[in-house]
Amino acid sequence: MADEGSREAGGEDRTEGRGYDALSMNEVPAAVTEEQNESGRRAGGVALLVVAVLVVVSLAVLGGRFLLNPHPGQEAEDRLRTRLSELPAWQSGVLLKAGYKTGNEVWLEFAPNIQTTTSQDERGEPTLIVPSGEQRAQVRAATQAVMEILVTERPGRDLYIEGSTGENTIVTAEYRHKSTLVGPGGEDGMDIAVRVAGDPKGGIGEGYDETAKTRKPE
Numbered sequence: 001m002a003d004e005g006s007r008e009a010g011g012e013d014r015t016e017g018r019g020y021d022a023l024s025m026n027e028v029p030a031a032v033t034e035e036q037n038e039s040g041r042r043a044g045g046v047a048l049l050v051v052a053v054l055v056v057v058s059l060a061v062l063g064g065r066f067l068l069n070p071h072p073g074q075e076a077e078d079r080l081r082t083r084l085s086e087l088p089a090w091q092s093g094v095l096l097k098a099g100y101k102t103g104n105e106v107w108l109e110f111a112p113n114i115q116t117t118t119s120q121d122e123r124g125e126p127t128l129i130v131p132s133g134e135q136r137a138q139v140r141a142a143t144q145a146v147m148e149i150l151v152t153e154r155p156g157r158d159l160y161i162e163g164s165t166g167e168n169t170i171v172t173a174e175y176r177h178k179s180t181l182v183g184p185g186g187e188d189g190m191d192i193a194v195r196v197a198g199d200p201k202g203g204i205g206e207g208y209d210e211t212a213k214t215r216k217p218e
Helices: 004-024 032-068 074-084 133-153
Strands: 095-103 105-110 117-120 124-129 159-165 168-182 188-196
Touching: 032 095, 074 095, 074 133, 095 133, 105 168, 124 168, 133 159, 133 168, 133 188
Parallel strands: 105 159
Antiparallel strands: 095 105, 117 124, 159 168, 168 188
């Protein structure tokens, strides 16, 4: 009887032992868990480093832009607005506000009654347009006049204009100071491109006939 009890006890012990052994097979060794945690920390550190590098690069680009083309100052901005106030577009209320973004870029704010709508381009993408031909002509003429003033205010550099109504950008303009256009009569002209949203016209030197204008070698 004692032997049977011993065997039974031993059997129970062995059974219990096997049960614990079986359970222990499902446990993840501490070393593996630590390795996984360490891998996760390394991956997180790399991700943070990438984000930090992107932020630094973005700030460097923006900082370089403003360092190379600093705002010309309040006096220059006041002088520009004084000259713009003499324009018919300003006096009629088509053009409301203006100012420097940087040393070679100006923003314009046009009247809110300039209508805009959204259409689709050739690829089916939404594109903003100024539907009224008369208003497109007003925006174009005003932007051209502003650029011609800006050329004299900020000589010897490429210049840019961005004009908006509300939150919509409706016109952009660009001037290349090292390039000169030759008109049909042989006269020199400024290389100015004015692009109005939705206007089929656009490109270089809108003041010249498309078939007659040429560009002088730089």
